[in-house]
Amino acid sequence: MRLPILTPAEMTQDQRAVYDATVAGKRGRMTPPVEMWLHSPALADRAQSLGAFIRYDTVLPPAWNEMAILITGRHFTAKFEWYAHRKIAIEAGLDPAIADAIRDGHTPDLTDPAAQAIYDYASTLLRTHQVPQILHDAMVTHWGIRGVVDLVGLLGYYSLVSLTLNAFDIPLPEGAVSEI
Numbered sequence: 320m321r322l323p324i325l326t327p328a329e330m331t332q333d334q335r336a337v338y339d340a341t342v343a344g345k346r347g348r349m350t351p352p353v354e355m356w357l358h359s360p361a362l363a364d365r366a367q368s369l370g371a372f373i374r375y376d377t378v379l380p381p382a383w384n385e386m387a388i389l390i391t392g393r394h395f396t397a398k399f400e401w402y403a404h405r406k407i408a409i410e411a412g413l414d415p416a417i418a419d420a421i422r423d424g425h426t427p428d429l430t431d432p433a434a435q436a437i438y439d440y441a442s443t444l445l446r447t448h449q450v451p452q453i454l455h456d457a458m459v460t461h462w463g464i465r466g467v468v469d470l471v472g473l474l475g476y477y478s479l480v481s482l483t484l485n486a487f488d489i490p491l492p493e494g495a496v497s498e499i
Contacts, residue, residue, distance in 0.1 A: 321487045324354050333360035341367045345375050351399060352483045366479065373476045377469035378462060381411035383434050387441045387470060388477050389413075389421050394445040397481035398497040399489045405498065422498055433461035440467075441474055 392400030
């Protein structure tokens, strides 16, 4: 790990305020990216607030929200992100075979066209940095304009998370083995 994890006793007033807000929020605990962002309290404050929305309050159902998080984590080979969210995705109802396909770089077998729209949009945008009109239209058809905006926000936020975890070399928990 390239940055120290601050203890509450070491934190400035601004850092402590973000720490307290994060722990008191929907996450209920401090997470590794926020621990790194605390070194820039204004960034940490804004990012953790956005993250709480992206994780818990988009219009996408939890399993499909988590699928998009896995697509992003896999795109960046963010080992900690994959480790943390694969379990959450399965608990949210994502078929493990879908997670396995994403992990292995294969297109998952999605029988739900609304889930397929999320997969296609997310994987294409991350891979090519563009979205063909047909994929955009499919997202709007299944999820509405808000769904498209929420998905793009999710991809951006979890890109930031993945880059943070990779840049600061956040290790997996003791005894955990990377799948990616």
